[in-house]
Amino acid sequence: MVKLFEYQGKEILKREGIKVPDGRVVSDLDELMKRAKELNFPIVLKAQVLTTGRLKAGAIKFAQTLEEAEETGKELFGKEIKGLKVEKILLEEKLDYEREYYLSIIVSDSYKVKAPEIIFSPVGGVDIEGIAEKSPEKIVRFKVDYLIPFEVLETEFRKMLTKVVRDSDKIVEFVKKAYKVFVDCDARVLEINPIFLSKGDLIAGDCKITIDDSSVFRHPEFEFEVPRDMDRPSTELEKIAWKIEENDYRGTAYFIQLNEFNKLPSKGKGYIAFHGIGGGASMLAADALIKKGLVLANYADSSGNPPASKIYRLLKVILAQEGIEGYVMMGSVFASQEQWHHAHALVKAFKEIEKENPERVKDFPVVVLLAGNKEKESHEILRKEFGKMGYAFELYGRDHIYKPELIAERVVELVERYRVYKIQDTGESEL
Amino acid sequence: MVEPKAECVIQIRTGRIVIDHGKCEECKVYECAKACSLYGRNIIRIKNGKPITFLSDEEVRRRDNECLACEIHCPFDAVRVILDFPELDSFRRSFNGVSD
Numbered sequence A: 001m002v003k004l005f006e007y008q009g010k011e012i013l014k015r016e017g018i019k020v021p022d023g024r025v026v027s028d029l030d031e032l033m034k035r036a037k038e039l040n041f042p043i044v045l046k047a048q049v050l051t052t053g054r055l056k057a058g059a060i061k062f063a064q065t066l067e068e069a070e071e072t073g074k075e076l077f078g079k080e081i082k083g084l085k086v087e088k089i090l091l092e093e094k095l096d097y098e099r100e101y102y103l104s105i106i107v108s109d110s111y112k113v114k115a116p117e118i119i120f121s122p123v124g125g126v127d128i129e130g131i132a133e134k135s136p137e138k139i140v141r142f143k144v145d146y147l148i149p150f151e152v153l154e155t156e157f158r159k160m161l162t163k164v165v166r167d168s169d170k171i172v173e174f175v176k177k178a179y180k181v182f183v184d185c186d187a188r189v190l191e192i193n194p195i196f197l198s199k200g201d202l203i204a205g206d207c208k209i210t211i212d213d214s215s216v217f218r219h220p221e222f223e224f225e226v227p228r229d230m231d232r233p234s235t236e237l238e239k240i241a242w243k244i245e246e247n248d249y250r251g252t253a254y255f256i257q258l259n260e261f262n263k264l265p266s267k268g269k270g271y272i273a274f275h276g277i278g279g280g281a282s283m284l285a286a287d288a289l290i291k292k293g294l295v296l297a298n299y300a301d302s303s304g305n306p307p308a309s310k311i312y313r314l315l316k317v318i319l320a321q322e323g324i325e326g327y328v329m330m331g332s333v334f335a336s337q338e339q340w341h342h343a344h345a346l347v348k349a350f351k352e353i354e355k356e357n358p359e360r361v362k363d364f365p366v367v368v369l370l371a372g373n374k375e376k377e378s379h380e381i382l383r384k385e386f387g388k389m390g391y392a393f394e395l396y397g398r399d400h401i402y403k404p405e406l407i408a409e410r411v412v413e414l415v416e417r418y419r420v421y422k423i424q425d426t427g428e429s430e431l
Numbered sequence B: 001m002v003e004p005k006a007e008c009v010i011q012i013r014t015g016r017i018v019i020d021h022g023k024c025e026e027c028k029v030y031e032c033a034k035a036c037s038l039y040g041r042n043i044i045r046i047k048n049g050k051p052i053t054f055l056s057d058e059e060v061r062r063r064d065n066e067c068l069a070c071e072i073h074c075p076f077d078a079v080r081v082i083l084d085f086p087e088l089d090s091f092r093r094s095f096n097g098v099s100d
Helices: A006-015 A029-036 A066-076 A128-134 A150-161 A169-184 A213-218 A236-246 A279-291 A308-318 A340-356 A375-386 A404-426 B031-039 B057-063 B069-073 B086-092
Strands: A023-026 A043-047 A060-063 A089-093 A099-108 A115-121 A140-143 A187-198 A201-204 A208-211 A254-257 A271-277 A298-301 A326-338 A365-373 A392-396 B007-012 B015-020 B045-047 B050-052 B079-082
Touching (some): A006 A169, A006 A208, A023 A029, A029 A066, A066 A089, A099 A169, A115 A128, A140 A150, A150 A169, A169 A187, A169 A201, A236 A308, A236 B086, A271 A279, A271 A308, A279 A404, A298 A308, A308 A340, A308 B086, A326 A340, A326 A404, A340 A365, A340 B031, A340 B069, A365 A404, A392 A404, B007 B050, B007 B057, B015 B050, B015 B069, B031 B069, B069 B079
Parallel strands (some): A271 A326, A326 A365, A365 A392
Antiparallel strands (some): A023 A089, A043 A060, A043 A089, A099 A115, A115 A140, A187 A201, A187 A208, B015 B079, B045 B050
């Protein structure tokens, strides 16, 4: 799922006729000073970072004067909020308000719902989770039958609302517009918290929109560089990896770097490129590797029956990471996926890399657990082809699915051997 | 004068299969076509002892599953599946990874 910044979400709300506070987005201090003059003080300075709980985290500040705005701007720009660097600030006029409401529209995958759900509360603002826990009667949950136009469902929704608010007309109108935004954006989540009731008007105080990954291609207007659910800017390699997925919907080629800013204090017992097939077992395997003291450079996944060409390109990205000391694939999929496509991709990618520089990759650990459909045939291909190459290659099958610790131990041993070789034979301490 | 290589190029969805027919002279096993039948979609067939396709470009792109098997299973190193990745190529010029 891909998140939009608050200012992007508010632009969309505004286009749909939902009121938002008068505001400006700025990217540096000069722009801040120029734009702040266009607003009526006091103003709010809201750091545009993709995280929740911004008020408590110090990402939202108030300024009574231009001088205060300048001071606060200096403090916010470049600051890290929950690990995210502030690169944009939204300046908004501070509103006087009588009440705060809460609204979210989500795609609920609860087995009881399996549909869009509108969640409304007359008690908005911070800590909505606390309200849900302490006073669940103050929350209205309305399941939307998406095959029926919302206008038809309006009466039913209004009836539910009257249990928590006296004047429901404006709220119904507001929710109708918000629901249209939710549908038009192919959103998974639209949250407006708070909605201010100010001088008789409902105004969106905040806006969080999360778009469904699979719908991103329908929304070039959002200009996502890498449409993944991430709370930091993408690395160069992640951007490159996205090119594999961008126009090819056959299976998945997921890639995320875990030590993307080279902040590693040490490589532990081995700095490993990790490649899983399918979520659950791969997570277990990754955990097992970490528990043995290995450090994962990345997490990658190629599942959903991707073609060998897609797996091959993903492998090339995985192996392009600087300083890796081994490659581990853990894949056990017993659904429709034929594992020989992974076998072919592995052979092609590693063969090409060896051809480029055979000495450099000698004894480089390549540990593969490949289980599932066509396992036997896949193992034959891998054994035959890797037997001709110089990697420290080890292959495991279905007998080892529940023994990731054992494989992790082997990886540690192979990395140790590889490190010795690298220092002795090449004088290099890493790749 | 060096005889130009007799090459067969088959455009697939995200790349191309390049077959060096010069290397197929000695071949009697036709592993590329067998692999294409087993792992792929019967794109490659044998005519006069050489692997070719009888399908149109459009049909190849529609049908092919890019299994790479023709390249892996050819014992004469005559088949190459070229999968361009220009973004990675330019990145790799400046990296220090395993394939450097």
